Amino acid sequence: GQNIDQPTEMTATEGAIVQINCTYQTSGFNGLFWYQQHAGEAPTFLSYNVLDGLEEKGRFSSFLSRSKGYSYLLLKELQMKDSASYLCAALIKAAGNKLTFGGGTRVLVKP
């Protein structure tokens, strides 16, 4: 089966850095996505890693280690608007490609 684990909730201070970890055990792994979801809204794409290493995109970075089944999302210079849920999703190559999501990590940014 597919198993994706991430912490349920994290709290951080405005201006700080937060790292959200994700571990996965999947068959047919074909890449790792991170999505952001504000309350009451749809998930929106943040990042995609298919090779090992760090991908940086402005204040957000994502890291992948395929051998360890591990990824993290790093949020720097936190802003109040970063308060949201962050979803880790494994791309599974089956008949086509499908995304399987973790339960999400709710990040609360405090002033």
Added chain:
Amino acid sequence: DAGVIQSPRHEVTEMGQEVTLRCKPISGHNSLFWYRQTMMRGLELLIYFNNNVPIDDSGMPEDRFSAKMPNASFSTLKIQPSEPRDSAVYFCASSLGGLGGYGYTFGSGTRLTVV
């Protein structure tokens, strides 16, 4: 581009009634996905289509759920009869088949409440 369009945004219905959710994917996208999101179970994939053909419906909870994609620009998810435990937010998403590193684009979702 208008993005993925779902209707209705909110639906309140009585137990036993039929519910139909609608989705228009992004033009040119050839894969379409139906997800359900609840606090308890997170985002669950129900079914997905490639080029209008259902590929994997193993996530459909039971026979009360059915989905169709009669053409490249329209899909429906139907629940008949509906039950209170079906209350959730239902998302439709679309993508290019190869994904290209951009993942899925989600619609705004339909919040379904079955009373």
